[in-house]
Amino acid sequence: MSITEIIIISLIKIVIVLGITLITVAYLVYFERKIAAWAQNRIGPNRVGWQGILQPFADVFKLLLKEDIVPERANRIVHAIAPMIALFVAFTTYAVIPIGPNVNIFGYDISLVVADVNMGVLYVLALTSLGVYAITFAGWSSGSKYSLLGGIRSSAQMISYEISMGFSIGGVLLLAESLRPIDIVNSQTNLWNAIVQPIGFITFVVSAFAETNRLPFDLPEAEPELVGGFHTEYSSMKFAGFFLAEYANMVIASAMIVTLYLGGWHLPFEQSLGLSGIWLTVAQIASFFVKMGAMLFFFIWVRWSIPRFRYDQLMNLGWKVMFPLSLINIIWVAAIIMIFN
Amino acid sequence: MSQTSNSLKKRKKDLTFWQKIYIPEIAKGLALTFKNMVRPKFTMEYPEEKFIPPPSYRGRPVLVLEETGEERCVACGLCSRVCPALAIEVQAAETEREKERYPEKFEINMLRCIFCGLCEEVCPEEAIVMSKDYELAFTNREDAIYGKDKLLTPVSQLEDRIEFLRKYK
Ligand code: SF4
Ligand code: SF4
Numbered sequence: 250m251s252i253t254e255i256i257i258i259s260l261i262k263i264v265i266v267l268g269i270t271l272i273t274v275a276y277l278v279y280f281e282r283k284i285a286a287w288a289q290n291r292i293g294p295n296r297v298g299w300q301g302i303l304q305p306f307a308d309v310f311k312l313l314l315k316e317d318i319v320p321e322r323a324n325r326i327v328h329a330i331a332p333m334i335a336l337f338v339a340f341t342t343y344a345v346i347p348i349g350p351n352v353n354i355f356g357y358d359i360s361l362v363v364a365d366v367n368m369g370v371l372y373v374l375a376l377t378s379l380g381v382y383a384i385t386f387a388g389w390s391s392g393s394k395y396s397l398l399g400g401i402r403s404s405a406q407m408i409s410y411e412i413s414m415g416f417s418i419g420g421v422l423l424l425a426e427s428l429r430p431i432d433i434v435n436s437q438t439n440l441w442n443a444i445v446q447p448i449g450f451i452t453f454v455v456s457a458f459a460e461t462n463r464l465p466f467d468l469p470e471a472e473p474e475l476v477g478g479f480h481t482e483y484s485s486m487k488f489a490g491f492f493l494a495e496y497a498n499m500v501i502a503s504a505m506i507v508t509l510y511l512g513g514w515h516l517p518f519e520q521s522l523g524l525s526g527i528w529l530t531v532a533q534i535a536s537f538f539v540k541m542g543a544m545l546f547f548f549i550w551v552r553w554s555i556p557r558f559r560y561d562q563l564m565n566l567g568w569k570v571m572f573p574l575s576l577i578n579i580i581w582v583a584a585i586i587m588i589f590n
Numbered sequence: 591m592s593q594t595s596n597s598l599k600k601r602k603k604d605l606t607f608w609q610k611i612y613i614p615e616i617a618k619g620l621a622l623t624f625k626n627m628v629r630p631k632f633t634m635e636y637p638e639e640k641f642i643p644p645p646s647y648r649g650r651p652v653l654v655l656e657e658t659g660e661e662r663c664v665a666c667g668l669c670s671r672v673c674p675a676l677a678i679e680v681q682a683a684e685t686e687r688e689k690e691r692y693p694e695k696f697e698i699n700m701l702r703c704i705f706c707g708l709c710e711e712v713c714p715e716e717a718i719v720m721s722k723d724y725e726l727a728f729t730n731r732e733d734a735i736y737g738k739d740k741l742l743t744p745v746s747q748l749e750d751r752i753e754f755l756r757k758y759k
Contacts, residue, residue, distance in 0.1 A: 287627040292635070451613075554623040555616060 254357070262363045266343050274496045275305035281496075281549050288553040309489065317485035322392030331390060332483070332490030335383035339497035342376045345369035346504045347431050349514045349534035361534070362431065369430040370418060373505060374411075377460060380498065381407045384462075384479045387491070391482035399478030402468045402560065406459055409567035410466075414456035416575035420449040420582040421509045434513030441512040445585065449578035450510045452571050457502040459567070462495065464552040468560055503544035511540050641724075645754035648707045648720040650736075651698060652743040654752075661742060662717035665693040669709035669718050677702035678709060696741060700726055701734045711759065719751050 279294065279301070286293030294301035319328055346369075347362035366372060381404050388400015422428060424445065425436035443450040459466040468478075475481070480491045507513060514533040558566065608614050634641060643649065654662045665682035683694035709718050721743060728734040745752070 284627070286633075287631075288623045290626055290629055290632045292631050292633040295635075550620060550623065554619045 258357065258359060259363060262359075263344075266363055267340065270340065270343055270497060270500065273500055274493055275309070277496045277499065277545060278308065278492075279305050280545075281552075284546070284549045285553050288550075312485060312489040312492075315485040317487065318482075320392055320482050323482065324390040324392070327386050327390035328482075329487070331383050331387035332487045332494070334386065335380060335494035336490050336497075338376050338380045338383065339494040339501065342373055342501045343504070345372050345430055346501070346508060347434060347513065348537050349530060352530055360431065365429070365431060368428045370422065370428045370433070370509075373501070374415060374418070377498070377501070378407070378411055380460075380494075383491075383494070387483065388479040391479075393482050395475045395481045396479050399468075399475050399481070403462065403479060406462075406466065406468060406563060406567070409564060410456040410459035410571070413452050413567065413571035413575040414460060416572070417449040417453040417456065417578060418509065419575075420446045420578045423579070423582045423586060430508050430513075434508055434515065437512040438515050441510065441515075441517075443510040446510075446578055446582050448574055448581065452575045452578065453510065454506060455566075455571060457506060458548070458551070459563075461498045461502050461548075463499065463548055465555040465558050466563060467557060468563060499545065499548055500541070503541045503548065506544050507537060507540045511544075513537060643722045643724070645750040646758075647722055647724075648705045649723045650700065650705070650721055650726060651703065651707075651709055651718055651741075652721045652723070652748070653696060653738065653741040654717050654719060654748060655742040655744050657745060660687070660689075661692060661738075662715050663693050663696065663713075664689055664715055664717070665691045665696075666714060668712045668714065672708045672712045673703075674706060674708060675702040675704045677704075693738070696738050697735050698741060699735050700728070701731065710755070716752065716755070719748055719755065721748065721751065 282304070283293040283301075294304040297303040297307045319325055344363040345366055347360065347365075349361040351358055351360045353359070384403040384407075385400045388396040388398070388403070391397070421433060421442055424442065425433040427433065427436075458464075462468075480488055483491060514537040516532060516536045656662060663680075665680050667680050667682070670678040670680045677699045679695065679697045679699075680693050681695040682691050684690055685692055705720070707720050710720050
Protein backbone atom coordinates (compact mmCIF):
# COMPACT_ATOMS: atom_id res chain seq x y z
CA MET A 250 0.00 0.00 0.00
CA SER A 251 1.28 3.45 -0.84
CA ILE A 252 1.23 6.25 1.67
CA THR A 253 -1.74 8.02 0.02
CA GLU A 254 -3.76 4.82 0.14
CA ILE A 255 -3.03 4.44 3.80
CA ILE A 256 -4.08 8.00 4.50
CA ILE A 257 -7.31 7.65 2.52
CA ILE A 258 -8.19 4.35 4.18
CA SER A 259 -7.47 5.81 7.62
CA LEU A 260 -9.60 8.86 6.92
CA ILE A 261 -12.51 6.67 5.82
CA LYS A 262 -12.14 4.61 8.99
CA ILE A 263 -12.05 7.73 11.14
CA VAL A 264 -15.23 9.07 9.57
CA ILE A 265 -17.00 5.74 10.03
CA VAL A 266 -15.87 5.32 13.62
CA LEU A 267 -16.79 8.90 14.55
CA GLY A 268 -20.16 8.54 12.85
CA ILE A 269 -20.93 5.28 14.64
CA THR A 270 -19.77 6.78 17.93
CA LEU A 271 -21.89 9.90 17.67
CA ILE A 272 -25.00 7.94 16.75
CA THR A 273 -24.36 5.39 19.51
CA VAL A 274 -23.90 8.17 22.03
CA ALA A 275 -27.08 9.95 20.92
CA TYR A 276 -29.10 6.77 21.19
CA LEU A 277 -27.43 5.80 24.41
CA VAL A 278 -28.96 8.90 25.97
CA TYR A 279 -32.30 7.89 24.53
CA PHE A 280 -32.00 4.34 25.87
CA GLU A 281 -30.83 5.59 29.23
CA ARG A 282 -34.08 7.49 29.52
CA LYS A 283 -36.13 4.61 28.20
CA ILE A 284 -34.58 2.03 30.51
CA ALA A 285 -34.87 4.39 33.45
CA ALA A 286 -38.55 4.72 32.62
CA TRP A 287 -39.06 0.98 32.31
CA ALA A 288 -37.33 0.31 35.59
CA GLN A 289 -39.75 2.76 37.19
CA ASN A 290 -42.83 1.34 35.42
CA ARG A 291 -43.07 4.35 33.14
CA ILE A 292 -43.07 4.59 29.35
CA GLY A 293 -40.34 7.14 28.78
CA PRO A 294 -39.92 9.61 25.91
CA ASN A 295 -42.38 8.74 23.13
CA ARG A 296 -43.47 12.04 21.62
CA VAL A 297 -40.76 13.05 19.15
CA GLY A 298 -41.05 10.71 16.18
CA TRP A 299 -42.11 7.09 16.39
CA GLN A 300 -41.66 5.95 20.02
CA GLY A 301 -39.61 9.09 20.65
CA ILE A 302 -36.89 7.93 18.29
CA LEU A 303 -35.97 11.52 17.37
CA GLN A 304 -35.69 12.61 21.00
CA PRO A 305 -31.85 12.84 20.99
CA PHE A 306 -31.97 15.35 18.13
CA ALA A 307 -34.58 17.40 19.94
CA ASP A 308 -32.32 17.39 23.00
CA VAL A 309 -29.33 18.58 21.00
CA PHE A 310 -31.36 21.34 19.36
CA LYS A 311 -32.60 22.48 22.72
CA LEU A 312 -29.04 22.66 24.06
CA LEU A 313 -27.83 24.51 20.96
CA LEU A 314 -30.47 27.17 21.38
CA LYS A 315 -29.71 27.79 25.05
CA GLU A 316 -27.78 30.80 26.20
CA ASP A 317 -24.13 30.11 26.93
CA ILE A 318 -23.51 31.50 30.41
CA VAL A 319 -20.03 31.95 31.83
CA PRO A 320 -19.98 32.93 35.51
CA GLU A 321 -18.36 36.24 36.35
CA ARG A 322 -15.70 34.71 38.58
CA ALA A 323 -14.79 32.00 36.12
CA ASN A 324 -11.49 31.71 34.35
CA ARG A 325 -12.87 32.09 30.83
CA ILE A 326 -10.14 30.33 28.92
CA VAL A 327 -9.92 27.24 31.10
CA HIS A 328 -13.69 27.20 31.40
CA ALA A 329 -13.94 26.92 27.63
CA ILE A 330 -11.09 24.44 27.22
CA ALA A 331 -12.34 21.90 29.79
CA PRO A 332 -15.25 20.48 27.75
CA MET A 333 -13.00 20.33 24.70
CA ILE A 334 -10.52 18.18 26.60
CA ALA A 335 -13.35 15.93 27.70
CA LEU A 336 -14.59 15.48 24.14
CA PHE A 337 -11.11 15.10 22.70
CA VAL A 338 -10.24 12.35 25.15
CA ALA A 339 -13.53 10.60 24.65
CA PHE A 340 -13.33 10.46 20.88
CA THR A 341 -9.64 9.80 20.33
CA THR A 342 -9.75 6.68 22.48
CA TYR A 343 -11.82 4.83 19.88
CA ALA A 344 -8.83 4.85 17.56
CA VAL A 345 -7.35 1.68 18.99
CA ILE A 346 -10.41 -0.45 19.63
CA PRO A 347 -10.77 -3.21 17.05
CA ILE A 348 -14.32 -4.13 16.07
CA GLY A 349 -13.57 -7.12 13.90
CA PRO A 350 -10.88 -9.23 12.22
CA ASN A 351 -9.01 -8.08 9.13
CA VAL A 352 -11.18 -7.92 6.06
CA ASN A 353 -10.37 -7.93 2.39
CA ILE A 354 -12.05 -5.10 0.50
CA PHE A 355 -11.15 -4.42 -3.17
CA GLY A 356 -7.90 -6.27 -2.73
CA TYR A 357 -6.82 -4.31 0.31
CA ASP A 358 -6.25 -6.13 3.57
CA ILE A 359 -7.90 -3.77 6.04
CA SER A 360 -7.85 -4.12 9.79
CA LEU A 361 -11.07 -2.95 11.44
CA VAL A 362 -9.37 -0.52 13.77
CA VAL A 363 -8.34 3.06 13.03
CA ALA A 364 -4.84 2.75 14.43
CA ASP A 365 -3.36 -0.68 14.96
CA VAL A 366 -0.72 0.44 17.45
CA ASN A 367 1.25 -2.09 19.43
CA MET A 368 0.72 -0.32 22.74
CA GLY A 369 -3.00 0.31 22.32
CA VAL A 370 -3.98 -0.61 25.85
CA LEU A 371 -1.45 1.79 27.27
CA TYR A 372 -2.78 4.49 24.94
CA VAL A 373 -6.31 3.98 26.25
CA LEU A 374 -5.14 4.11 29.86
CA ALA A 375 -3.11 7.24 29.22
CA LEU A 376 -5.94 9.05 27.47
CA THR A 377 -8.60 8.12 30.00
CA SER A 378 -6.43 9.46 32.78
CA LEU A 379 -6.17 12.72 30.84
CA GLY A 380 -9.94 12.86 31.19
CA VAL A 381 -9.46 13.77 34.85
CA TYR A 382 -8.02 17.10 33.73
CA ALA A 383 -11.22 18.01 31.95
CA ILE A 384 -13.24 17.51 35.11
CA THR A 385 -10.73 19.10 37.45
CA PHE A 386 -10.29 22.12 35.17
CA ALA A 387 -14.03 22.48 34.85
CA GLY A 388 -14.43 22.36 38.61
CA TRP A 389 -11.64 24.78 39.33
CA SER A 390 -12.29 27.33 36.57
CA SER A 391 -16.00 27.75 37.33
CA GLY A 392 -15.26 29.73 40.49
CA SER A 393 -18.02 27.96 42.40
CA LYS A 394 -17.72 25.78 45.48
CA TYR A 395 -19.94 23.02 44.17
CA SER A 396 -17.95 22.71 41.00
CA LEU A 397 -14.69 22.73 42.88
CA LEU A 398 -15.84 20.00 45.26
CA GLY A 399 -17.00 17.92 42.31
CA GLY A 400 -13.67 18.39 40.58
CA ILE A 401 -11.67 17.42 43.65
CA ARG A 402 -13.74 14.35 44.30
CA SER A 403 -13.40 13.29 40.75
CA SER A 404 -9.62 13.53 40.69
CA ALA A 405 -9.31 11.57 43.95
CA GLN A 406 -11.71 8.93 42.71
CA MET A 407 -10.16 8.52 39.30
CA ILE A 408 -6.65 8.23 40.67
CA SER A 409 -7.69 5.60 43.21
CA TYR A 410 -9.54 3.48 40.70
CA GLU A 411 -7.00 3.83 37.94
CA ILE A 412 -4.66 1.74 40.07
CA SER A 413 -6.95 -1.23 40.40
CA MET A 414 -7.89 -0.83 36.76
CA GLY A 415 -4.24 -0.94 35.74
CA PHE A 416 -3.58 -4.01 37.83
CA SER A 417 -6.61 -5.84 36.50
CA ILE A 418 -5.40 -5.17 32.98
CA GLY A 419 -2.06 -6.60 34.10
CA GLY A 420 -3.63 -10.04 34.26
CA VAL A 421 -4.91 -9.74 30.70
CA LEU A 422 -1.54 -8.60 29.44
CA LEU A 423 0.20 -11.54 31.10
CA LEU A 424 -1.99 -13.95 29.17
CA ALA A 425 -1.82 -12.13 25.84
CA GLU A 426 1.87 -11.26 26.12
CA SER A 427 1.12 -8.08 24.18
CA LEU A 428 -0.31 -4.60 24.59
CA ARG A 429 -1.82 -4.69 21.12
CA PRO A 430 -5.65 -4.91 21.34
CA ILE A 431 -5.86 -7.26 18.34
CA ASP A 432 -3.41 -9.69 19.99
CA ILE A 433 -5.40 -9.51 23.20
CA VAL A 434 -8.58 -10.37 21.35
CA ASN A 435 -6.88 -13.22 19.51
CA SER A 436 -5.54 -14.64 22.77
CA GLN A 437 -9.17 -15.19 23.79
CA THR A 438 -10.23 -17.17 20.73
CA ASN A 439 -10.97 -20.27 22.77
CA LEU A 440 -11.59 -19.02 26.26
CA TRP A 441 -12.65 -15.55 27.28
CA ASN A 442 -10.65 -13.75 29.90
CA ALA A 443 -13.80 -13.20 31.95
CA ILE A 444 -13.88 -16.97 32.56
CA VAL A 445 -10.16 -17.41 33.11
CA GLN A 446 -9.86 -14.52 35.56
CA PRO A 447 -13.26 -13.68 37.04
CA ILE A 448 -11.77 -11.57 39.83
CA GLY A 449 -9.94 -9.37 37.36
CA PHE A 450 -13.14 -9.05 35.34
CA ILE A 451 -15.11 -7.86 38.36
CA THR A 452 -12.45 -5.42 39.52
CA PHE A 453 -12.10 -4.05 36.00
CA VAL A 454 -15.84 -3.58 35.59
CA VAL A 455 -16.14 -1.85 38.97
CA SER A 456 -13.19 0.40 38.17
CA ALA A 457 -14.70 1.17 34.78
CA PHE A 458 -17.85 2.34 36.52
CA ALA A 459 -15.75 4.60 38.74
CA GLU A 460 -13.70 5.88 35.81
CA THR A 461 -16.76 6.84 33.82
CA ASN A 462 -18.33 8.54 36.87
CA ARG A 463 -21.40 6.37 36.58
CA LEU A 464 -23.63 5.48 39.44
CA PRO A 465 -22.95 4.01 42.01
CA PHE A 466 -19.74 6.05 41.77
CA ASP A 467 -21.03 9.31 40.35
CA LEU A 468 -19.73 11.38 43.26
CA PRO A 469 -18.30 14.16 41.08
CA GLU A 470 -21.81 15.07 40.01
CA ALA A 471 -23.82 13.89 43.00
CA GLU A 472 -26.97 15.92 42.39
CA PRO A 473 -28.42 15.96 45.91
CA GLU A 474 -25.32 17.43 47.50
CA LEU A 475 -23.37 19.19 44.75
CA VAL A 476 -26.13 20.53 42.47
CA GLY A 477 -24.50 19.31 39.26
CA GLY A 478 -20.95 18.76 40.51
CA PHE A 479 -18.20 19.89 38.18
CA HIS A 480 -20.62 20.99 35.45
CA THR A 481 -22.88 23.09 37.68
CA GLU A 482 -21.75 26.29 35.97
CA TYR A 483 -21.93 25.00 32.43
CA SER A 484 -24.72 25.63 30.00
CA SER A 485 -25.58 25.27 26.35
CA MET A 486 -23.12 23.43 24.11
CA LYS A 487 -20.35 23.40 26.70
CA PHE A 488 -22.61 21.40 28.94
CA ALA A 489 -23.55 19.24 25.98
CA GLY A 490 -19.84 18.61 25.49
CA PHE A 491 -19.52 17.11 28.96
CA PHE A 492 -22.73 15.21 28.50
CA LEU A 493 -21.56 13.70 25.23
CA ALA A 494 -18.16 12.92 26.69
CA GLU A 495 -19.72 11.10 29.60
CA TYR A 496 -21.71 8.85 27.34
CA ALA A 497 -18.84 8.44 24.92
CA ASN A 498 -16.72 7.30 27.88
CA MET A 499 -19.36 4.75 28.69
CA VAL A 500 -19.15 3.39 25.15
CA ILE A 501 -15.35 3.20 25.45
CA ALA A 502 -15.56 1.46 28.78
CA SER A 503 -17.94 -1.12 27.33
CA ALA A 504 -15.77 -1.58 24.26
CA MET A 505 -12.70 -2.04 26.49
CA ILE A 506 -14.48 -4.57 28.67
CA VAL A 507 -15.51 -6.51 25.58
CA THR A 508 -12.02 -6.32 24.10
CA LEU A 509 -10.13 -7.24 27.23
CA TYR A 510 -12.46 -9.73 28.89
CA LEU A 511 -15.31 -10.83 26.66
CA GLY A 512 -13.30 -12.01 23.70
CA GLY A 513 -13.68 -8.95 21.48
CA TRP A 514 -15.28 -10.00 18.20
CA HIS A 515 -14.91 -13.74 18.84
CA LEU A 516 -18.06 -15.80 19.07
CA PRO A 517 -18.18 -18.80 21.34
CA PHE A 518 -17.64 -21.98 19.28
CA GLU A 519 -17.25 -19.95 16.10
CA GLN A 520 -15.30 -22.72 14.33
CA SER A 521 -18.16 -25.18 14.73
CA LEU A 522 -20.70 -22.80 13.22
CA GLY A 523 -19.45 -23.67 9.77
CA LEU A 524 -19.72 -20.12 8.42
CA SER A 525 -17.48 -19.23 5.57
CA GLY A 526 -15.34 -16.18 4.84
CA ILE A 527 -17.41 -13.04 4.65
CA TRP A 528 -20.32 -14.34 6.71
CA LEU A 529 -18.03 -15.26 9.55
CA THR A 530 -16.62 -11.73 9.51
CA VAL A 531 -20.11 -10.23 9.54
CA ALA A 532 -21.13 -12.48 12.42
CA GLN A 533 -18.00 -11.52 14.33
CA ILE A 534 -18.54 -7.79 13.89
CA ALA A 535 -22.17 -8.24 14.92
CA SER A 536 -21.09 -10.19 17.99
CA PHE A 537 -18.78 -7.35 18.99
CA PHE A 538 -21.64 -4.86 18.83
CA VAL A 539 -24.06 -7.18 20.58
CA LYS A 540 -21.62 -7.67 23.46
CA MET A 541 -20.99 -3.95 23.63
CA GLY A 542 -24.71 -3.27 23.66
CA ALA A 543 -25.17 -5.77 26.46
CA MET A 544 -22.44 -4.06 28.49
CA LEU A 545 -24.05 -0.67 27.87
CA PHE A 546 -27.38 -2.04 28.99
CA PHE A 547 -25.64 -3.34 32.11
CA PHE A 548 -24.20 0.13 32.79
CA ILE A 549 -27.65 1.70 32.60
CA TRP A 550 -29.31 -1.12 34.48
CA VAL A 551 -26.87 -0.75 37.38
CA ARG A 552 -27.44 2.99 37.44
CA TRP A 553 -31.13 2.52 38.13
CA SER A 554 -30.62 -0.22 40.72
CA ILE A 555 -27.81 0.70 43.07
CA PRO A 556 -27.67 3.80 45.25
CA ARG A 557 -24.63 6.05 45.37
CA PHE A 558 -21.70 5.23 47.65
CA ARG A 559 -20.61 7.66 50.31
CA TYR A 560 -17.24 9.27 49.68
CA ASP A 561 -15.35 7.38 52.39
CA GLN A 562 -16.99 4.10 51.39
CA LEU A 563 -15.86 4.74 47.85
CA MET A 564 -12.27 5.26 48.92
CA ASN A 565 -12.39 2.23 51.21
CA LEU A 566 -13.72 0.09 48.43
CA GLY A 567 -11.10 1.35 46.03
CA TRP A 568 -8.05 0.97 48.22
CA LYS A 569 -8.98 -1.81 50.63
CA VAL A 570 -10.99 -4.10 48.39
CA MET A 571 -10.45 -3.48 44.69
CA PHE A 572 -6.71 -2.89 44.86
CA PRO A 573 -5.88 -6.11 46.81
CA LEU A 574 -8.31 -8.08 44.66
CA SER A 575 -6.63 -6.95 41.48
CA LEU A 576 -3.26 -7.98 42.93
CA ILE A 577 -4.69 -11.41 43.79
CA ASN A 578 -5.87 -11.64 40.21
CA ILE A 579 -2.36 -11.05 38.89
CA ILE A 580 -1.01 -13.80 41.14
CA TRP A 581 -3.80 -16.10 40.01
CA VAL A 582 -3.06 -15.50 36.32
CA ALA A 583 0.65 -15.95 36.90
CA ALA A 584 -0.06 -19.23 38.66
CA ILE A 585 -2.21 -20.42 35.75
CA ILE A 586 0.54 -19.60 33.29
CA MET A 587 3.09 -21.42 35.47
CA ILE A 588 0.93 -24.54 35.67
CA PHE A 589 -0.06 -24.79 32.02
CA ASN A 590 3.32 -23.97 30.52
CA MET B 591 -36.51 3.44 73.57
CA SER B 592 -32.83 2.95 72.95
CA GLN B 593 -33.49 -0.77 73.08
CA THR B 594 -35.83 -0.65 70.10
CA SER B 595 -33.73 1.67 67.98
CA ASN B 596 -30.73 -0.55 68.57
CA SER B 597 -32.52 -3.68 67.57
CA LEU B 598 -33.89 -2.04 64.44
CA LYS B 599 -30.57 -0.74 63.21
CA LYS B 600 -28.42 -3.25 61.40
CA ARG B 601 -24.75 -2.78 62.20
CA LYS B 602 -22.00 -3.88 59.94
CA LYS B 603 -21.08 -6.71 62.29
CA ASP B 604 -24.63 -8.09 62.11
CA LEU B 605 -24.40 -8.69 58.38
CA THR B 606 -23.75 -12.19 57.18
CA PHE B 607 -20.72 -13.02 55.12
CA TRP B 608 -22.74 -13.03 51.89
CA GLN B 609 -24.19 -9.63 52.66
CA LYS B 610 -20.75 -8.25 53.35
CA ILE B 611 -19.28 -9.16 49.99
CA TYR B 612 -22.05 -7.15 48.29
CA ILE B 613 -22.23 -9.14 45.09
CA PRO B 614 -25.22 -11.41 45.85
CA GLU B 615 -27.09 -8.41 47.26
CA ILE B 616 -26.32 -6.37 44.16
CA ALA B 617 -27.51 -9.25 42.01
CA LYS B 618 -30.75 -9.33 43.99
CA GLY B 619 -31.24 -5.60 43.44
CA LEU B 620 -30.56 -5.94 39.74
CA ALA B 621 -33.05 -8.79 39.50
CA LEU B 622 -35.69 -6.62 41.13
CA THR B 623 -35.21 -3.72 38.72
CA PHE B 624 -35.22 -6.12 35.81
CA LYS B 625 -38.49 -7.61 36.96
CA ASN B 626 -39.94 -4.11 37.03
CA MET B 627 -38.75 -3.37 33.51
CA VAL B 628 -41.05 -6.01 32.07
CA ARG B 629 -44.04 -5.23 34.26
CA PRO B 630 -47.02 -3.30 32.89
CA LYS B 631 -46.56 0.45 32.92
CA PHE B 632 -48.42 2.93 35.08
CA THR B 633 -48.08 5.89 32.75
CA MET B 634 -51.29 7.55 31.59
CA GLU B 635 -50.65 9.34 28.31
CA TYR B 636 -52.34 12.51 29.38
CA PRO B 637 -53.77 14.58 26.58
CA GLU B 638 -55.06 11.48 24.79
CA GLU B 639 -56.08 9.59 27.88
CA LYS B 640 -57.61 11.60 30.69
CA PHE B 641 -57.64 10.94 34.37
CA ILE B 642 -61.19 10.68 35.70
CA PRO B 643 -61.02 11.53 39.38
CA PRO B 644 -63.07 9.75 42.05
CA PRO B 645 -65.92 11.72 43.73
CA SER B 646 -63.66 12.64 46.62
CA TYR B 647 -61.51 14.72 44.28
CA ARG B 648 -61.49 18.48 44.81
CA GLY B 649 -61.30 20.14 41.41
CA ARG B 650 -62.35 23.69 40.68
CA PRO B 651 -65.36 24.93 42.70
CA VAL B 652 -68.53 25.42 40.65
CA LEU B 653 -72.05 26.68 41.29
CA VAL B 654 -74.93 24.27 41.02
CA LEU B 655 -77.57 24.99 38.38
CA GLU B 656 -80.93 23.33 39.04
CA GLU B 657 -82.77 21.43 36.36
CA THR B 658 -85.27 24.26 36.24
CA GLY B 659 -82.49 26.59 35.16
CA GLU B 660 -82.27 28.41 38.46
CA GLU B 661 -79.14 28.66 40.49
CA ARG B 662 -79.15 27.30 44.01
CA CYS B 663 -77.05 30.01 45.54
CA VAL B 664 -78.89 32.45 47.79
CA ALA B 665 -75.98 34.87 47.98
CA CYS B 666 -75.58 34.53 51.71
CA GLY B 667 -71.89 35.29 51.37
CA LEU B 668 -70.73 32.58 53.75
CA CYS B 669 -68.40 31.04 51.19
CA SER B 670 -66.84 34.39 50.55
CA ARG B 671 -66.37 34.88 54.31
CA VAL B 672 -64.82 31.48 54.89
CA CYS B 673 -62.55 31.40 51.88
CA PRO B 674 -59.00 31.45 53.29
CA ALA B 675 -57.57 32.70 50.04
CA LEU B 676 -60.15 35.50 49.62
CA ALA B 677 -60.94 34.17 46.19
CA ILE B 678 -64.73 34.59 46.13
CA GLU B 679 -66.69 37.75 45.52
CA VAL B 680 -70.51 37.67 45.86
CA GLN B 681 -72.96 40.48 45.29
CA ALA B 682 -76.54 39.79 46.28
CA ALA B 683 -79.71 41.01 44.56
CA GLU B 684 -83.42 40.32 45.04
CA THR B 685 -85.98 38.60 42.84
CA GLU B 686 -89.71 37.89 42.86
CA ARG B 687 -89.18 34.14 42.98
CA GLU B 688 -89.69 31.89 45.98
CA LYS B 689 -86.01 32.14 46.88
CA GLU B 690 -85.80 35.86 47.24
CA ARG B 691 -82.08 36.35 46.88
CA TYR B 692 -79.68 35.46 44.12
CA PRO B 693 -76.11 36.45 43.36
CA GLU B 694 -76.00 39.24 40.87
CA LYS B 695 -72.29 38.75 40.57
CA PHE B 696 -70.37 35.67 41.65
CA GLU B 697 -66.72 35.51 40.87
CA ILE B 698 -63.97 33.11 41.89
CA ASN B 699 -60.45 34.15 41.20
CA MET B 700 -58.81 30.90 40.17
CA LEU B 701 -55.35 32.36 40.68
CA ARG B 702 -56.16 32.67 44.39
CA CYS B 703 -58.21 29.53 45.00
CA ILE B 704 -56.31 26.83 46.85
CA PHE B 705 -58.91 24.10 46.36
CA CYS B 706 -59.44 23.71 50.07
CA GLY B 707 -63.15 22.99 49.71
CA LEU B 708 -64.16 25.17 52.66
CA CYS B 709 -66.68 27.07 50.53
CA GLU B 710 -68.40 23.82 49.71
CA GLU B 711 -68.38 22.77 53.34
CA VAL B 712 -69.88 26.00 54.63
CA CYS B 713 -72.60 26.52 52.03
CA PRO B 714 -76.05 26.08 53.59
CA GLU B 715 -77.73 25.44 50.22
CA GLU B 716 -75.30 22.89 48.76
CA ALA B 717 -74.92 25.48 46.04
CA ILE B 718 -71.16 25.50 45.57
CA VAL B 719 -69.40 22.16 45.13
CA MET B 720 -66.00 21.01 44.00
CA SER B 721 -66.10 19.62 40.46
CA LYS B 722 -63.78 17.13 38.81
CA ASP B 723 -62.31 19.74 36.50
CA TYR B 724 -58.55 20.03 36.91
CA GLU B 725 -57.63 21.48 33.53
CA LEU B 726 -57.11 25.12 34.42
CA ALA B 727 -54.91 27.19 32.19
CA PHE B 728 -55.08 30.87 31.38
CA THR B 729 -53.07 33.13 29.15
CA ASN B 730 -53.73 36.29 31.16
CA ARG B 731 -54.94 37.29 34.59
CA GLU B 732 -58.40 38.48 33.53
CA ASP B 733 -59.19 35.04 32.15
CA ALA B 734 -58.46 33.54 35.54
CA ILE B 735 -61.42 35.27 37.18
CA TYR B 736 -64.35 32.96 36.61
CA GLY B 737 -67.74 34.63 36.53
CA LYS B 738 -71.18 33.05 36.71
CA ASP B 739 -71.02 32.03 33.05
CA LYS B 740 -68.19 29.65 33.77
CA LEU B 741 -69.20 28.65 37.26
CA LEU B 742 -72.81 27.55 36.75
CA THR B 743 -72.88 23.82 36.07
CA PRO B 744 -75.98 21.66 35.64
CA VAL B 745 -76.67 19.53 38.68
CA SER B 746 -76.69 16.39 36.55
CA GLN B 747 -72.92 16.69 36.09
CA LEU B 748 -72.28 17.00 39.80
CA GLU B 749 -74.33 14.11 41.18
CA ASP B 750 -71.26 12.07 42.15
CA ARG B 751 -69.86 14.78 44.31
CA ILE B 752 -73.18 15.73 45.92
CA GLU B 753 -73.82 12.12 46.82
CA PHE B 754 -70.32 11.90 48.26
CA LEU B 755 -70.92 15.03 50.34
CA ARG B 756 -74.22 13.74 51.71
CA LYS B 757 -72.53 10.52 52.73
CA TYR B 758 -69.35 11.84 54.34
CA LYS B 759 -69.68 15.54 55.13
S1 SF4 C 1 -61.95 26.03 47.52
FE1 SF4 C 1 -61.18 27.20 49.25
S2 SF4 C 1 -59.89 28.74 48.29
FE2 SF4 C 1 -61.13 27.91 46.67
S3 SF4 C 1 -62.86 29.26 46.57
FE3 SF4 C 1 -63.43 27.60 47.94
S4 SF4 C 1 -62.90 28.33 49.96
FE4 SF4 C 1 -61.87 29.67 48.53
S1 SF4 D 1 -72.54 29.57 47.27
FE1 SF4 D 1 -73.52 28.93 49.17
S2 SF4 D 1 -72.32 29.92 50.74
FE2 SF4 D 1 -71.78 30.93 48.85
S3 SF4 D 1 -73.15 32.66 48.77
FE3 SF4 D 1 -74.16 31.02 47.65
S4 SF4 D 1 -75.41 30.03 49.15
FE4 SF4 D 1 -73.99 31.28 50.31
